Amino acid sequence: MTIRNTRHSRWYLYIPLLIGLGLTVLPFVWMVSGAFKPQSEILSGEFTLLPENGTLRNFADLFTRVDFGSYFVNSVLVAVAVVLGNLIFCSMLGYALSKIEFPGRRALFAVVMTMLMVPTVVTFVPLFVLVTRMGLANTYGALILPFLATPLGVFIMRQFIREIPDSLIEAARLDGAGEFRIFFTIIIPLSGPALATLAILQFLSSWNEFLWPLVAAQTEDMYTLPVGIALISAGANTVNYGLLLAGATVIVLPILVLFLFLQRYFIQGISTTGLK
Amino acid sequence: MNPTANAPATAARHAVPHRRRRPAWRRRRALAGWLLALPFTALFAAFMIGPLGASLALSFTDATSRDLRTPFAVGFVGLSNFADLFTDEKFLRAVGNTLYFAGVGVPLTVAVAMLIALALNNGINRFRAFFRVGFYTPVVTSIVAIAVVWKYILEPDGLLNQGLAALGVTGPDWLHDTAFAMPSLILMAMWRNMGTLMIVFLAGLQGLPAEVYEAARMDGAGPFQRFRDLTLPLMRPTILLGCVLISVYYFQFFEEAFVMTGGGPLDSTLSITYFTYNQFGYGDYGHASAASYILAVAIALVTLVQFRVLRAKD
Numbered sequence: 032m033t034i035r036n037t038r039h040s041r042w043y044l045y046i047p048l049l050i051g052l053g054l055t056v057l058p059f060v061w062m063v064s065g066a067f068k069p070q071s072e073i074l075s076g077e078f079t080l081l082p083e084n085g086t087l088r089n090f091a092d093l094f095t096r097v098d099f100g101s102y103f104v105n106s107v108l109v110a111v112a113v114v115l116g117n118l119i120f121c122s123m124l125g126y127a128l129s130k131i132e133f134p135g136r137r138a139l140f141a142v143v144m145t146m147l148m149v150p151t152v153v154t155f156v157p158l159f160v161l162v163t164r165m166g167l168a169n170t171y172g173a174l175i176l177p178f179l180a181t182p183l184g185v186f187i188m189r190q191f192i193r194e195i196p197d198s199l200i201e202a203a204r205l206d207g208a209g210e211f212r213i214f215f216t217i218i219i220p221l222s223g224p225a226l227a228t229l230a231i232l233q234f235l236s237s238w239n240e241f242l243w244p245l246v247a248a249q250t251e252d253m254y255t256l257p258v259g260i261a262l263i264s265a266g267a268n269t270v271n272y273g274l275l276l277a278g279a280t281v282i283v284l285p286i287l288v289l290f291l292f293l294q295r296y297f298i299q300g301i302s303t304t305g306l307k
Numbered sequence: 308m309n310p311t312a313n314a315p316a317t318a319a320r321h322a323v324p325h326r327r328r329r330p331a332w333r334r335r336r337a338l339a340g341w342l343l344a345l346p347f348t349a350l351f352a353a354f355m356i357g358p359l360g361a362s363l364a365l366s367f368t369d370a371t372s373r374d375l376r377t378p379f380a381v382g383f384v385g386l387s388n389f390a391d392l393f394t395d396e397k398f399l400r401a402v403g404n405t406l407y408f409a410g411v412g413v414p415l416t417v418a419v420a421m422l423i424a425l426a427l428n429n430g431i432n433r434f435r436a437f438f439r440v441g442f443y444t445p446v447v448t449s450i451v452a453i454a455v456v457w458k459y460i461l462e463p464d465g466l467l468n469q470g471l472a473a474l475g476v477t478g479p480d481w482l483h484d485t486a487f488a489m490p491s492l493i494l495m496a497m498w499r500n501m502g503t504l505m506i507v508f509l510a511g512l513q514g515l516p517a518e519v520y521e522a523a524r525m526d527g528a529g530p531f532q533r534f535r536d537l538t539l540p541l542m543r544p545t546i547l548l549g550c551v552l553i554s555v556y557y558f559q560f561f562e563e564a565f566v567m568t569g570g571g572p573l574d575s576t577l578s579i580t581y582f583t584y585n586q587f588g589y590g591d592y593g594h595a596s597a598a599s600y601i602l603a604v605a606i607a608l609v610t611l612v613q614f615r616v617l618r619a620k621d
Contacts, residue, residue: 044430051423052441055498059444061466062456078469120347132333133340139348146355150559150606152580153599156592157361158354163375180350210339239449241562242584257451261566264455272459279452290447294440297447298506 062283065276066090073272089277099278101252102259109174109244109255110237116179117233118226125188126218130200131210140189147182151242159246173247174255178237184229191225192218224296231289231296238286256282365596372590381593388597398598400574401582404489405602408578409557409609412493416553417546419497420504425534427505428512439509443502450499454566457495458482461567482568485575492563492576500556504549511545512538550613558606579605 060080065073066089068082093099127133128140154177162173195218203213219226244255254262260278264270290297366388370381392398423442427435445453460466461481468478481491515538523533539546561580564570570577570585579602586595 041430044426048423048426048431048438052438055442055445057466058453058456058460058498061460065456065459078466116350120350123343124347127340127343131336131340131343133337133344136340139344142356143351146351146359148555148606148610149355149359150555150580150603152559152561152583153362153603154355154358156583156587156595156599157358157365159587160361160375160592161354161358176350177354180347180354182351185347210336210343214343235447239451241449241451241565242580246584246587257449257562260455261451261562264458264566265569270458275455276459279449279455282452283448286447286449287444290444291440294443298439298443 059283059287062276062279065272066280068273070271070273089273090281092271092274093277093281096274097259097263098251098254099259099281102254102256103281105171105174105248105253106238106256108171110234112171112175113178113237114230114233116175117181117184117229120180121184121229122188122192122219122222122226123214124185125192126214128185129189129193130195130197130218140185143182143185147186155243155246158243162247169247169249169253171253174244174253177243178233178240181233184233187225187229187232188222191222195221227293228296231293235286235297238282362596363600365592366600368593370592370596372592374592384593388593389601391594392597392601397574397577398579398582401577401579401598402601404575404577405558405560405579407489408493408496408560409554411490412496412557413550413554415493416497416501417504417549420501420549421508421546423501423505424508424512425538428509439506442505445499446502448499450562451566453499454495454563457491458567461491483572485572488568488572488576492560492567495563495567496557496560500553504553507549507552508542508545511542515541547613551610554609554613555606558602558609 064080064082067085067087068079069084069086069088072079072082072084124143128136158177159168162168162176165172167173167176199217200213203217208216239257240255241257241261244258245261248254248258251259256278260275260282263278264275365381367383367385368381369384369388374381423438427438431438462468463478463480467481471478479487481487519537519541520533523537528536559580560578561584564576564578564581565584568576570581579598583595583598583602586592586598
C-alpha cells in the first residue's frame with residue numbers, strides 16, 4: 032500500500048486538495064469573523080476576513096436581547112440526559128442480545144434494527160399527542176424521553192459486546208455470578224471504546240436535533256440552541272446577522288473543538304454506523 | 308461465535324444432574340435477559356413503535372389538534388387523506404422538490420466525495436489525516452447553525468457574490484430566486500455531507516487489492532481505465548452503501564429550507580418533511596401523518612431499488 036503510494040505520488044494533487052479544503056473551512060472562518068463584527072461592517076458588503084472594529088456586542092446581545100442562556104442550559108441538560116440514558120439502556124440490551132439466550136431475542140433484535148431507518152418525521156405527530164396526553168408538553172421530559180433508547184446505540188453495543196470472549200462470561204457464571212453482576216463487573220469495564228463512541232454520537236445528534244424540539248418546546252425558556260437560533264432567523268424581517276453568527280459560533284465551536292480532540296471516535300462511529 | 312471448547316465435555320460429565328437443573332438455570336437466565344432488555348424495550352415501545360403505529364392509524368382519520376383531549380373519538384376516513392394529498396398541488400410540489408433535492412444532491416455528493424477520497428488515497432503521501440479531518444468537519448456541525456452562516460454567505464452582497472464579482476460575474480439573489488434557491492440548498496447539503504461519504508469511500512479504497520492494480524498497470528492500463536474497469540466495479544458495494552446512507556438523509560431535508568428560505572420563494576424549496584410540519588402546524592394531524600407515511604414508504608422503496616440496481620450489475 033505505502034509502496035504503491037510512494038511510487039506514484041502526484042504532488043500536483045495538493046493544489047486542488049488545498050483549494051477544496053480552504054473552501055470547506057471558509058464558512059467557519061466567515062462565521063467566527065462575522066460574530067465579532069459590528070452591524071455596520073456586516074452590512075457594508077466588503078470582504079474583510081478580520082473585523083476592523085472587533086466587538087463582543089453580538090455575544091452580549093445573545094443574553095440581553097434573547098434568552099440564549101436558557102437555550103444553552105436546555106441543550107446541555109437534554110444532551111447529557113440522552114447520553115446517559117443510551118449508555119445505560121443500550122448497553123443492557125446489547126449484552127442481553129449478544130450473550131444471553133432468552134425467548135424472543137431474535138425477534139426483538141430484528142424489530143430494533145428495522146427501526147434504525149425510520150425518520151423522526153414519521154413519529155413526531157403521534158409523539159406530540161402522546162406527550163401532551165401525559166401532561167409533559169413543553170417540559171424536559173418531552174425533550175428527553177423520545178431519545179433515551181435509540182436503535183443505533185443497541186447496534187453499536189451489540190456489535191462490540193459480541194466480541195468479548197464467551198469464556199470470560201462462562202467462567203464468571205461458574206463462579207456463581209448473576210447476569211447483572213457480570214454486566215456491571217465484566218461487560219461495562221471492557222466496553223470503554225464502544226461506550227465512548229456511543230456517547231459522542233448521541234451527544235452530537237442530541238445537540239443538533241431540530242424537528243422534535245421545535246415541536247415539543249413551546250415557550251422560549253424551553254428552546255434548545257438550534258430551535259432558538261432558527262426561530263430568531265425565521266421570525267425577524269431584517270436579519271440581525273451579528274447576533275445569529277454569534278449564536279451559530281456558540282453552537283458549532285464547542286463541537287468542533289471536541290471533534291479535533293476526539294476525532295478518532297467520531298470518525299470510527301460514523302464509518303461503522305452511517306449518518307447522524 | 309465460539310463457545311468454550313470444553314463445553315461438551317463439561318456437559319457430558321454433569322449429564323445427569325444437569326438435565327434436572329437445566330430448566331431452572333435456563334429460566335433464571337432468560338429472566339435476567341428479559342430484565343436487561345426491559346427498560347430499553349419499554350421506552351422503545353412507548354416512544355417509537357407506538358407512535359409509528361399510531362401515525363399509520365392517524366393517516367386514515369380526520370384527526371386534528373382539537374381531538375387532543377379525546378384521541379379515540381376521531382372519524383375514520385379511509386384513504387381519503389392520501390387521495391387528497393395526491394391531488395394537492397402543494398404536496399405534489401413538495402414531492403417534486405424532494406426528488407429534485409435528492410436526485411441532484413445524491414449523485415453530486417457521491418461524486419465529490421469519491422474525488423476527494425481518490426485524491427487522498429492515491430495521490431498524496433503526507434498530511435492525509437490532516438485533509439481527512441478538514442473535509443470531515445462540516446459533518447459534525449448543527450445544520451441550523453450552519454444554515455444561518457450560509458444564508459449570510461448567499462446574501463445578494465454576501466461572500467459568494469463578492470467572490471463572483473471579483474471574477475467579473477454578477478451573482479443572483481440566490482435564496483430569493485426560484486431558479487437558484489434549490490441549487491443553493493443542494494450546494495450547502497453537499498458541503499455538509501461529503502465528509503461522511505469520503506470516510507466511507509476511503510475505507511473502501513484502502514481495502515482494494517494492490518496486486519490487481521499492479522497487474523493492470525503492467526498491462527498498460529491508464530489511470531482513467533483503472534478507475535473505470537477496476538475501482539468502480541470493486542467499489543460497487545461501498546458506493547451502494549454511500550448512496551443509501553445519503554438518500555435516506557436527503558429525502559428528509561427540512562432544516563436547511565426552514566432557516567434559509569422558509570420553503571420559498573413560491574414553495575420552490577418546500578420539502579415533504581416541511582409540508583408535514585406545516586400540516587401539523589395547521590392542526591391537521593390526519594394529512595400530516597399521511598404525508599409522513601408516504602415519505603417513509605418512498606425512502607424504503609428507494610433503498611430497495613438502489614440495492615437492486617447496484618447489485619444487478621455484479
